[in-house]
Amino acid sequence: MVLLTPKTLDAPAEVAARAKKKRNLVPFAFLSPTIILLVILMLIPIVMVIGYSLMDNVIMKTNPVFAGFNNYVEVLGSEIFRTAVLNTTFFTTVSVGAHLVLGLVFSTLLNSRLLNGATKALFRVIYVLPWLFTVAIIAILWRLLLNPNGVINYVLVTLGITETGAEWLSSPGTALFAVTFINIWAGYPFFMVSLLAGLQGIPRDLYEAARVDGANGLQQFVNITLPQLRPIIVSMAVLDLIWTSQQFALIWMTTGGGPINATEMLSTMTYKMAFSNYQFSLASASAVIILVMSMVLAYFYVRHQKARD
Amino acid sequence: MSKDALSRRGLLAAVAGVAAVTMVAGCGGGSTGGGNASPGGEVTIEFAQWWEPELPAGSLRQMMDQFEQENPGIKVKLLSGPYASTKEQVVAGAAAGTMSDVVGLDGAWISDFAKQGSIADLGKLMADAGYDKTQLSSEVKVNDATYMIPVLNFVYPMFSNTDLLQKAGIAKAPSNRTEFTAAAKAVSNLGNAKGWVLPLSLEAPNGVQNDVMSWAWASGQSMLKDGKPDLTNQDIKGTVEYVKSLWDDGVIAPGSFTMKEQDKVEEFTNGRVGMMIDSLAHINTIREKNPNLKFQVSSVPSVDGFAGKRGIPFASWGIGVSENSAHKAEAWKLIQFLMSEKANAKLSTQANAFPGNSKATPDFSGKDALFKEAFDIYKSGYPANEFVGLPVAEQLMRTFDEQFQKTLSGSQPVDQMLENTQNAWIKQF
Numbered sequence: 001m002v003l004l005t006p007k008t009l010d011a012p013a014e015v016a017a018r019a020k021k022k023r024n025l026v027p028f029a030f031l032s033p034t035i036i037l038l039v040i041l042m043l044i045p046i047v048m049v050i051g052y053s054l055m056d057n058v059i060m061k062t063n064p065v066f067a068g069f070n071n072y073v074e075v076l077g078s079e080i081f082r083t084a085v086l087n088t089t090f091f092t093t094v095s096v097g098a099h100l101v102l103g104l105v106f107s108t109l110l111n112s113r114l115l116n117g118a119t120k121a122l123f124r125v126i127y128v129l130p131w132l133f134t135v136a137i138i139a140i141l142w143r144l145l146l147n148p149n150g151v152i153n154y155v156l157v158t159l160g161i162t163e164t165g166a167e168w169l170s171s172p173g174t175a176l177f178a179v180t181f182i183n184i185w186a187g188y189p190f191f192m193v194s195l196l197a198g199l200q201g202i203p204r205d206l207y208e209a210a211r212v213d214g215a216n217g218l219q220q221f222v223n224i225t226l227p228q229l230r231p232i233i234v235s236m237a238v239l240d241l242i243w244t245s246q247q248f249a250l251i252w253m254t255t256g257g258g259p260i261n262a263t264e265m266l267s268t269m270t271y272k273m274a275f276s277n278y279q280f281s282l283a284s285a286s287a288v289i290i291l292v293m294s295m296v297l298a299y300f301y302v303r304h305q306k307a308r309d
Numbered sequence: 310m311s312k313d314a315l316s317r318r319g320l321l322a323a324v325a326g327v328a329a330v331t332m333v334a335g336c337g338g339g340s341t342g343g344g345n346a347s348p349g350g351e352v353t354i355e356f357a358q359w360w361e362p363e364l365p366a367g368s369l370r371q372m373m374d375q376f377e378q379e380n381p382g383i384k385v386k387l388l389s390g391p392y393a394s395t396k397e398q399v400v401a402g403a404a405a406g407t408m409s410d411v412v413g414l415d416g417a418w419i420s421d422f423a424k425q426g427s428i429a430d431l432g433k434l435m436a437d438a439g440y441d442k443t444q445l446s447s448e449v450k451v452n453d454a455t456y457m458i459p460v461l462n463f464v465y466p467m468f469s470n471t472d473l474l475q476k477a478g479i480a481k482a483p484s485n486r487t488e489f490t491a492a493a494k495a496v497s498n499l500g501n502a503k504g505w506v507l508p509l510s511l512e513a514p515n516g517v518q519n520d521v522m523s524w525a526w527a528s529g530q531s532m533l534k535d536g537k538p539d540l541t542n543q544d545i546k547g548t549v550e551y552v553k554s555l556w557d558d559g560v561i562a563p564g565s566f567t568m569k570e571q572d573k574v575e576e577f578t579n580g581r582v583g584m585m586i587d588s589l590a591h592i593n594t595i596r597e598k599n600p601n602l603k604f605q606v607s608s609v610p611s612v613d614g615f616a617g618k619r620g621i622p623f624a625s626w627g628i629g630v631s632e633n634s635a636h637k638a639e640a641w642k643l644i645q646f647l648m649s650e651k652a653n654a655k656l657s658t659q660a661n662a663f664p665g666n667s668k669a670t671p672d673f674s675g676k677d678a679l680f681k682e683a684f685d686i687y688k689s690g691y692p693a694n695e696f697v698g699l700p701v702a703e704q705l706m707r708t709f710d711e712q713f714q715k716t717l718s719g720s721q722p723v724d725q726m727l728e729n730t731q732n733a734w735i736k737q738f
Contacts, residue, residue, distance in 0.1 A: 059404035060425050147572075148563035149581065170566040172718060256512025259566030260714045275397065276704045278421050280404075 103191025
């Protein structure tokens with residue numbers, strides 16, 4: 001009995017502590033599927049790739065050794081990297097800019113009160129079509145259209161705009177513009193749909209008040225529409241910058257980074273390093289550089305989102 | 310919160326936790342790789358390849374069933390996919406040590422896998438099995454060890470559009486470079502077609518192998534010396550200058566720099582080019598897409614006055630064994646079966662290719678007459694593809710391709726192009 005006394009006294013406190021501990025673990029148990037998925041699918045691969053980038057050549061060597069930042073120095077110092085950065089910058093900024101302008105124009109048209117419901121629905125379907133195609137279909141479609149014997153050249157020659165057909169994707173002078181154009185065509189509907197939702201959310205009384213104050217259409221657009229859409233525009237632009245800078249499939253399937261290296265992007269350069277040259281450490285270093293660049297953009301996106309909240 | 314609600318929440322949390330653990334277990338479950346042995350002593354070997362989708366439906370599985378009947382206790386699991394994904398799968402499997410027991414291989418991959426130590430020395434397996442290798446038409450070796458056996462060879466002869474050549478006043482397919490230039494110019498002068506087609510896409514730079522270097526091999530020339538690059542020799546310079554002269558003459562179909570092999574076939578099939586160097590495997594596709602097209606096959610033209618044996622470019626369906634395989638003897642049995650005279654002849658008939666077993670003859674009955682013609686060309690020459698067995702072969706082609714595109718664009722002379730390519734190649738050896 002005497003021996004049992006302390007235990008009896010401690011028992012309620014111990015039970016309470018255990019219950020508290022259990023309660024504290026409950027949220028983690030709920031979160032565990034997500035946490036484990038994130039760790040397996042994101043954290044571990046990222047850490048592995050960073051680790052690979054610091055070795056002399058993983059995968060192809062049985063015993064790779066630590067090489068410090070040699071791979072980074074090699075990637076950053078190569079001429080092809082500079083070309084890829086310039087091409088990616090052009091491709092990304094022009095694509096995002098055009099996506100924004102086209103998205104804004106088409107969403108404004110679709111939001112117009114001048115059109116009836118059926119017409120709007122028809123144009124909504126037409127405008128959103130490019131977004132419904134997969135990248136492979138888009139690449140094949142535009143390769144056929146831009147073929148030297150394709151429809152575009154046929155139309156241009158028939159109308160007398162050019163004497164002979166151009167080699168849109170095969171000429172070093174036009175290839176980058178051609179793939180950028182294809183990417184613009186494929187991506188503007190995402191902006192359009194999002195901006196249309198934003199436009200529909202702008203209260204009508206703001207425009208009525210502006211009209212009462214004598215504002216014309218342009219003034220209403222600049223002083224009401226754009227400020228109201230600003231949060232959407234900024235979010236979409238940052239997201240599009242991240243996505244477009246990582247575009248691989250479209251470039252690979254249309255030009256393969258050529259002709260020569262006219263359309264070489266950071267993504268195609270990294271792929272070639274890994275799967276053509278089997279330089280997996282070099283490719284990992286390149287991938288980490290792209291990751292850092294994307295993270296800078298992601299930082300601005302998150303900061304903007306936080307500011308909104 | 311009530312006690313009931315608390316316990317329900319606890320239960321839910323426990324379920325979530327268990328689900329997470331199960332998920333992790335599920336993720337880890339697939340990492341065993343390769344074949345395995347059942348308790349009954351039956352061995353299952355994996356065979357990863359891109360062949361099944363390219364063969365008549367069910368035909369490869371039928372052959373595997375026949376193999377299983379002839380070799381009780383061995384089962385074959387086919388892992389099939391398109392060429393590109395098979396390549397990535399094999400590369401990833403080699404890295405992770407989970408490569409299938411038997412793998413379909415391209416000669417362009419061999420050097421890298423051999424260096425990596427991911428594929429087995431077949432010479433040892435042949436010796437262990439007491440196999441007579443004189444019946445093999447070729448073996449792909451790295452440092453004197455055999456790593457790949459070509460099961461089937463797809464040769465690349467010259468295809469000519471008979472109607473276009475006749476319209477252009479050319480009576481027969483050209484057999485040397487002078488005749489070819491004349492024929493290409495004559496076809497181009499018709500106005501609605503070009504003489505030749507040259508795919509140089511950087512995505513799949515095999516045009517360098519099939520459409521550029523084939524001109525050198527057809528004349529018995531070589532881009533290698535003692536197994537090392539020798540691109541600056543006079544023969545290769547002459548070949549590159551010859552192809553450039555065709556470009557300068559405007560007899561090559563537009564769009565070369567991003568053109569792929571399938572685009573080349575499309576151009577020929579639609580009668581927009583007079584001649585192309587292409588895989589014999591495309592005969593049926595061309596016939597199906599344009600039944601009215603009249604065409605013939607011939608050897609790739611050589612330099613004028615060449616009387617030696619002509620090298621015919623080829624691509625192989627090669628086969629090898631994973632170094633990590635726990636069932637190498639069984640894996641070899643499968644290769645031995647596929648390389649046997651009967652099975653090899655059957656496979657080559659089904660694939661419209663030429664057999665890797667020198668004694669096997671495909672069944673030409675019911676086949677296009679051009680197959681027989683091409684087989685005679687194949688027998689009179691020799692299969693030539695110097696990229697087979699070279700390190701990072703695809704990258705070598707791509708480097709050549711980039712430099713060649715610069716030369717064709719007029720930004721550098723042929724000498725500089727060959728020197729730049731030679732310097733880039735030598736770094737890989």
